[in-house]
Amino acid sequence: MSAVVVPAQVSASPAALxxxxxxxxxxxxxxxxxLTGASRNTISSRVDQLIGADLLLEGGxxxxxxxxxxxxxxxxxxxxxxxxxxxxxxxxxxAVTDLSARVLATAGHPIDIAEGPQAxxxxxxxxxxAxxxxxxxxxxxxxxxxxxxxxxxEFSTGRPSHPPIMPGWHDHxxxxxxxxxxxxxxxxxDVNVMALGEMGVGGSDQDVLVVKVGTGVGCGVVVGGxxxxxxxxSAGDIGHIHVPQDDGRSVLCRCGNTNCLEALASGASLLRxxxxxxxxxxxxxxxxxxxxxxxxxxxxxxxxxxxxxxxVLAALVNFFNPHRIVVTGGIAQAGLxxxxxxxxxxxxxxxxxxxxxxxxxxxxxxxxxxRVGAALMAVEGYLAQVRATFG
Amino acid sequence: MSAVVVPAQVSASPAALxxxxxxxxxxxxxxxxxLTGASRNTISSRVDQLIGADLLLEGGxxxxxxxxxxxxxxxxxxxxxxxxxxxxxxxxxxAVTDLSARVLATAGHPIDIAEGPQAxxxxxxxxxxAxxxxxxxxxxxxxxxxxxxxxxxEFSTGRPSHPPIMPGWHDHxxxxxxxxxxxxxxxxxDVNVMALGEMGVGGSDQDVLVVKVGTGVGCGVVVGGxxxxxxxxSAGDIGHIHVPQDDGRSVLCRCGNTNCLEALASGASLLRxxxxxxxxxxxxxxxxxxxxxxxxxxxxxxxxxxxxxxxVLAALVNFFNPHRIVVTGGIAQAGLxxxxxxxxxxxxxxxxxxxxxxxxxxxxxxxxxxRVGAALMAVEGYLAQVRATFG
Numbered sequence: 001m002s003a004v005v006v007p008a009q010v011s012a013s014p015a016a017l018x019x020x021x022x023x024x025x026x027x028x029x030x031x032x033x034x035l036t037g038a039s040r041n042t043i044s045s046r047v048d049q050l051i052g053a054d055l056l057l058e059g060g061x062x063x064x065x066x067x068x069x070x071x072x073x074x075x076x077x078x079x080x081x082x083x084x085x086x087x088x089x090x091x092x093x094x095a096v097t098d099l100s101a102r103v104l105a106t107a108g109h110p111i112d113i114a115e116g117p118q119a120x121x122x123x124x125x126x127x128x129x130a131x132x133x134x135x136x137x138x139x140x141x142x143x144x145x146x147x148x149x150x151x152x153x154e155f156s157t158g159r160p161s162h163p164p165i166m167p168g169w170h171d172h173x174x175x176x177x178x179x180x181x182x183x184x185x186x187x188x189x190d191v192n193v194m195a196l197g198e199m200g201v202g203g204s205d206q207d208v209l210v211v212k213v214g215t216g217v218g219c220g221v222v223v224g225g226x227x228x229x230x231x232x233x234s235a236g237d238i239g240h241i242h243v244p245q246d247d248g249r250s251v252l253c254r255c256g257n258t259n260c261l262e263a264l265a266s267g268a269s270l271l272r273x274x275x276x277x278x279x280x281x282x283x284x285x286x287x288x289x290x291x292x293x294x295x296x297x298x299x300x301x302x303x304x305x306x307x308x309x310x311x312v313l314a315a316l317v318n319f320f321n322p323h324r325i326v327v328t329g330g331i332a333q334a335g336l337x338x339x340x341x342x343x344x345x346x347x348x349x350x351x352x353x354x355x356x357x358x359x360x361x362x363x364x365x366x367x368x369x370x371r372v373g374a375a376l377m378a379v380e381g382y383l384a385q386v387r388a389t390f391g
Numbered sequence: 392m393s394a395v396v397v398p399a400q401v402s403a404s405p406a407a408l409x410x411x412x413x414x415x416x417x418x419x420x421x422x423x424x425x426l427t428g429a430s431r432n433t434i435s436s437r438v439d440q441l442i443g444a445d446l447l448l449e450g451g452x453x454x455x456x457x458x459x460x461x462x463x464x465x466x467x468x469x470x471x472x473x474x475x476x477x478x479x480x481x482x483x484x485x486a487v488t489d490l491s492a493r494v495l496a497t498a499g500h501p502i503d504i505a506e507g508p509q510a511x512x513x514x515x516x517x518x519x520x521a522x523x524x525x526x527x528x529x530x531x532x533x534x535x536x537x538x539x540x541x542x543x544x545e546f547s548t549g550r551p552s553h554p555p556i557m558p559g560w561h562d563h564x565x566x567x568x569x570x571x572x573x574x575x576x577x578x579x580x581d582v583n584v585m586a587l588g589e590m591g592v593g594g595s596d597q598d599v600l601v602v603k604v605g606t607g608v609g610c611g612v613v614v615g616g617x618x619x620x621x622x623x624x625s626a627g628d629i630g631h632i633h634v635p636q637d638d639g640r641s642v643l644c645r646c647g648n649t650n651c652l653e654a655l656a657s658g659a660s661l662l663r664x665x666x667x668x669x670x671x672x673x674x675x676x677x678x679x680x681x682x683x684x685x686x687x688x689x690x691x692x693x694x695x696x697x698x699x700x701x702x703v704l705a706a707l708v709n710f711f712n713p714h715r716i717v718v719t720g721g722i723a724q725a726g727l728x729x730x731x732x733x734x735x736x737x738x739x740x741x742x743x744x745x746x747x748x749x750x751x752x753x754x755x756x757x758x759x760x761x762r763v764g765a766a767l768m769a770v771e772g773y774l775a776q777v778r779a780t781f782g
Binding site for chain 1: 543637705
């Protein structure tokens with residue numbers, strides 16, 4: 001005989017019941033009973049408690065399986081809102097969403113992250129107040145704040161840790177800037193935040209790589225639906241993986257090494273190579289726009305960047321054997337040429353078993369995944385607080 | 392404020408209590424109460440149940456923290472035994488261990504895995520009976536069997552899945568061969584098994600890479616102390632990661648591609664390169680022995696293999712940010728020259744943050760980690776059965 005497989009126990013704590021309904025695993029008291037194995041009485045009294053706290057709504061009828069059709073439960077996404085802050089190297093974008101991460105209002109503009117934490121965070125707070133006003137919401141409606149930043153973060157304190165492209169931000173207590181709202185403030189690396197955004201409200205139990213191709217290149221690593229961080233929290237830092245060049249080409253990276261992935265294939269390298277090729281561009285965005293309009297040389301530059309990123313991903317596919325890879329970030333807006341370059345390298349070099357059912361796609365909304373992810377992270381922060389209250 | 396962090400709940404089921412004591416997280420009833428938050432009465436009745444089933448032993452006194460010193464609990468490793476089978480491409484090794492994975496007797500010899508499952512498994516069963524006899528144990532003492540095989544395995548059924556170097560083994564129901572012992576039979580890829588062996592009885596909550604350098608090269612991936620398998624169970628399959636050669640060198644791999652890691656740096660490639668260099672060797676083992684005796688050319692070959700493996704590990708360190716890397720397998724017996732080659736490449740190319748506290752070591756007992764891992768896997772299979780009985 002082979003080993004006895006015992007199913008993992010599914011929690012029936014009030015906070016867990018809320019999560020089951022919110023993520024779509026159950027939508028009635030009967031389904032919660034079936035999912036958790038808890039008694040009908042236990043489930044009912046806990047569901048009543050959650051309804052009393054305005055976190056669950058009851059109403060409507062589901063499909064009958066013979067008897068009386070069950071009354072449907074749903075998460076009350078309208079029970080409050082969260083602020084989602086997406087800080088980039090050159091932009092700040094803020095959204096207010098409901099507790100289901102549905103965007104209610106959004107605002108943003110270019111900045112320079114090097115202006116430092118005081119100026120940039122004051123601007124984020126100002127934008128937060130503006131989107132609340134636009135959505136007709138008050139400070140008291142805010143349940144949590146989520147912030148994505150373009151650098152490593154000590155997750156437990158919300159402080160950046162020696163971020164290479166955020167001068168002046170090391171160890172800055174980002175949550176304190178949002179003291180206007182006395183709620184949980186959760187801060188994480190922008191790539192991890194984007195990974196949450198790509199998993200969506202329902203989450204996932206898959207192993208996924210979310211590759212951000214923006215000014216730099218990074219990767220959110222999702223193991224069984226959860227963000228994997230590694231020993232120092234730097235997991236997914238693929239931008240400085242060495243990519244040897246068969247033709248002896250040597251490109252200096254801002255880190256001091258040569259032929260790092262992001263020195264060869266990133267927003268910054270695309271702009272450099274487009275300028276060197278004499279294309280009429282002044283920004284990475286111009287290169288992406290040219291490619292989107294079918295300009296031959298721009299298309300080939302984007303596709304070649306995809307091929308280079310694909311050589312690194314081929315190795316990671318063998319090692320990590322993910323269910324899928326999602327490409328996001330500014331350059332992902334180039335869409336198919338980037339994707340086909342990546343696919344070309346991955347399918348040429350990854351092991352057939354790992355590549356067979358692998359799904360490589362571009363994000364549906366690369367410009368939004370940072371804000372949706374920050375909103376979902378904020379909601380999780382709020383629900384952790386709920387858990388501490390309800391058990 | 393930052394997000395409320397709620398500690399994960401620690402289970403107080405009887406099977407969980409057994410695991411807490413077995414893995415050293417608690418060694419008295421009081422510590423079990425403190426660890427799980429369950430009542431003293433609940434813990435005591437469950438501990439009594441486990442003592443009655445001969446799974447826990449009570450006796451001796453611990454350190455007092457003021458009052459009467461607590462009576463110590465320990466896992467009854469002597470309550471039975473398990474058989475551990477380590478199948479290699481060219482060897483079969485079998486051990487009988489107690490339930491703490493302490494080796495009681497061992498036996499093994501060269502084979503050719505291509506002789507096929509009937510012949511090889513019959514030999515494994517014969518060796519199993521021999522080690523039981525040598526240890527003075529009976530068939531009825533066997534609680535589970537663990538088997539490591541050199542290829543991919545569908546874990547739930549214990550059947551190899553298109554193993555490239557195990558001709559005739561695809562889909563063979565390995566557990567049935569051990570029908571003599573009506574107990575759980577757990578089968579897994581040898582590299583995952585070795586990873587368990589390196590984690591030891593106490594387990595680990597770390598992120599670890601266990602790199603096996605034998606005839607081929609593979610990697611056990613441990614996330615938070617548990618073996619990570621990926622979408623198709625092929626995670627850690629690093630032997631065919633492409634390693635571009637600056638000097639235009641092109642080495643054909645048995646997979647049909649060129650410049651795969653194991654075509655450039657493995658037991659097989661070491662033997663090939665040693666023969667090409669005119670060294671007096673007829674096996675990989677000879678090369679390792681020459682290096683161990685300080686032979687210059689053999690040392691340089693081993694060190695260069697380490698450097699090549701290190702270039703791949705440097706990329707994986709950036710991506711995975713492990714707490715530590717353990718190198719095992721036959722070539723690991725070469726020790727320092729292999730390790731220093733690996734370290735040279737990893738520290739030269741991995742990001743400082745990820746490499747700073749990274750620990751890279753060679754296994755204490757590379758020749759035993761397969762059998763100890765198979766024993767630990769068998770014990771887990773037995774404890775899963777206990778869990779199904781006790782809840």
